[in-house]
Amino acid sequence: MSDAQKTVITLICERAVEVNVDGGGACPDVPGMKVIKFPCSGMIQPLMIEAALKGGAEGVVVCGCQIGDCYYREGNRMIRERLLGDRPPTMKKGTDRRRILALWLARPQKDRFISESKEFIATLGSLAAPEAK
Amino acid sequence: MQKIVDNHPLKAFNSLTLTLENITNKVMTSKYNPFYYHGALPQYYLWVLYLSGLLLFAYYIPTIDNAYFSKNLVNAWTSVDYITKSLPFGGVIRGIHRYAGDAMVITIFLHAIRVWFTDRYRQYRWLQWVSGIVLALFVLFIGQTGYYLVWDERSLLLTRMTAGAFEAIPAIGPGLKTWFLNGDQITNLTLSNFLFIHIGLSFFLLFGLWVHYLRMTRPVMTPPPAVNYILTAFVLICVFLFPINSGQMADLNTQPSSFEIDWFFLFPYALLSQMPVGAYWAVMVLGTVAITALPWIMIPKQPEIETAEVVLNKCTGCSLCYKDCPYQAIEMVPAPAGSRFKLLATVKDFRCSGCGVCVGACAFDAIDLPDLPDAEVNAKIKALLEAKG
Amino acid sequence: MIKYILSPKGIILLAFAGAVVAVSVLMAWSELGFSGTLPDWLSDLTSRIGLHGLISESFNNLKPGMGADLTKFLESKGVSVNPKSTASLGDYGYILFMGIALVIAGIAIMIIGKEDAEEKTVIPVKK
Known part of the structure; x- marks a missing residue:
């Protein structure tokens, strides 16, 4: 994969922070970011994150509501525990955990989302390229 | 994909709540944001009430006169007076019991308002809404019986107003009045009945809470200790600022005409004093029915929920989705004969919220939301990655 | 189970439980004005370690209030x-x-x- 193709996939709860998305799934506020919305962040499978990284994504941002406030009660806690390896199913051992960022932001916290994800993308650039398999 | 977020009728209230909570989050962080424990706050006050009530119960004497103690006047009022003035910290315990009750009403109100504003009260949560209304009514009635127990002039007036209001109900009215007064008129037996109602119904609340927690996996019942400290301090400071005192001892031969009103518990009596009894009951019953029916009134055409579906040939019966489902909508049943596995997950559609936590819990792609199957998500990820950045 | 009881945590828990039971019984007893007499061995023990006076003192002191x-x-x-x-x-x-x-x-x-x-x-x- 070439440098021009670098993409960060965001898996986000539709009730969490409001992110602008254009028709093609890209977020105009953060260059290189593609967004997929879910009814709840609890729906995100570790498999999906692995699939994104395997498919050539430079990084994955997982975003849910503030911890403690989930419309469906526990979804964001669940995916958080799965990411941290405390609740099955967890991610495979070989998954590059440096390329995953989880944010827990309420609807009005758009600025925080943009700044955090930009910072994340910047740190990704300094990491070694993911090994092509 | 679901679009409930943008078109539910309380969108403005929802964003108001979220904006407010965003501010409290900045001050207290999400870990201590009391709004994130709104259901647990009244539950905490319930324990405070049980404990302080137990201490009061040890000294309370439920009689109205000195029939059994002709030398010294011992009745409900004097026992409360003894608790307040003579017992070490008696006045404080009494104050805590009073203000924890008021605080419970406030927190119940906050709880109800928040679930309403954030649209978390309907469809698969109808049981929580309806049982919550029943619980709130019981809390109100228990609180009111607490005011009768003190047996000052206010208690007498409240008792007479309640008995009158009960009596006015057609058919069952006289029976209700007899039950309420434990006889045809106020006697020594009346207060023991009040005490029984006050304490007996308090324990009934536990049963009500059990119903309230049904279908809720891992209900949040305890706020973090730091929040509990603040909740307790709030009550203690109220006890200091506004000490509780009884009015004059009730005298059955007089009819008091006015009293200080506690708006949290006694607002129905303010209503009762302003209108005919028939109109009062009409308002109370219709109001209760309206609030109970709120989920159906607000959204007459409830949006269809895309319930999760189990992919029968992929399910291994591992129970992970069953454990993680926040609404106990998944049941593990014995797998059909010939299956390699022992159990099979099945979805109870009427409990399912369509949130997809079970999809996240499944390592075998064996459960799906029909409108967003995980195969589609993975295809989407692939498509997004292949499109030019 | 026995291992847990003998662990420091278990011993503290046990001592605490004992104290709670003792105080509960003593409170009811103090309401009655510490009536009745203790068995010889117990009154002997409590007076020897000076506990008897302490108990009745502190429980009677509840009356005027902290x-x-x-x-x-x-x-x-x-x-x-x-x-x-x-x-x-x-x-x-x-x-x-x-x-x-x-x-x-x-x-x-x-x-x-x-x-x-x-x-x-x-x-x-x-x-």
Whole structure:
């Protein structure tokens, strides 16, 4: 994969922070970011994150509501525990955990989302390229 | 994909709540944001009430006169007076019991308002809404019986107003009045009945809470200790600022005409004093029915929920989705004969919220939301990655 | 089970449970004015280690109230907590301090615990 193709996939709860998305799934506020919305962040499978990284994504941002406030009660806690390896199913051992960022932001916290994800993308650039398999 | 977020009728209230909570989050962080424990706050006050009530119960004497103690006047009022003035910290315990009750009403109100504003009260949560209304009514009635127990002039007036209001109900009215007064008129037996109602119904609340927690996996019942400290301090400071005192001892031969009103518990009596009894009951019953029916009134055409579906040939019966489902909508049943596995997950559609936590819990792609199957998500990820950045 | 009981945690728990039972029984007994007589071996034991006096003292001292000294002090200074209050002044003063202490403790715990709250989870790299 070439440098021009670098993409960060965001898996986000539709009730969490409001992110602008254009028709093609890209977020105009953060260059290189593609967004997929879910009814709840609890729906995100570790498999999906692995699939994104395997498919050539430079990084994955997982975003849910503030911890403690989930419309469906526990979804964001669940995916958080799965990411941290405390609740099955967890991610495979070989998954590059440096390329995953989880944010827990309420609807009005758009600025925080943009700044955090930009910072994340910047740190990704300094990491070694993911090994092509 | 679901679009409930943008078109539910309380969108403005929802964003108001979220904006407010965003501010409290900045001050207290999400870990201590009391709004994130709104259901647990009244539950905490319930324990405070049980404990302080137990201490009061040890000294309370439920009689109205000195029939059994002709030398010294011992009745409900004097026992409360003894608790307040003579017992070490008696006045404080009494104050805590009073203000924890008021605080419970406030927190119940906050709880109800928040679930309403954030649209978390309907469809698969109808049981929580309806049982919550029943619980709130019981809390109100228990609180009111607490005011009768003190047996000052206010208690007498409240008792007479309640008995009158009960009596006015057609058919069952006289029976209700007899039950309420434990006889045809106020006697020594009346207060023991009040005490029984006050304490007996308090324990009934536990049963009500059990119903309230049904279908809720891992209900949040305890706020973090730091929040509990603040909740307790709030009550203690109220006890200091506004000490509780009884009015004059009730005298059955007089009819008091006015009293200080506690708006949290006694607002129905303010209503009762302003209108005919028939109109009062009409308002109370219709109001209760309206609030109970709120989920159906607000959204007459409830949006269809895309319930999760189990992919029968992929399910291994591992129970992970069953454990993680926040609404106990998944049941593990014995797998059909010939299956390699022992159990099979099945979805109870009427409990399912369509949130997809079970999809996240499944390592075998064996459960799906029909409108967003995980195969589609993975295809989407692939498509997004292949499109030019 | 036995291993747990013999662990430090278990011993503390057991001692605490014993204390709770003892205090509960003694409270009821003190309401009766410590009537009746102790069995010889127990009264012998309690008087020998000086516990007997301590128990009856402290339980009888519950009567005037922990706030009594504070009441006396506050009244000598001419303080009135609230003109509406008819109960012991010291009790109310005591409870105010308690309330303030709880607020301070609550805020302190919140400030310390704040760091655990997260809006961002960086997943630790496993080797």
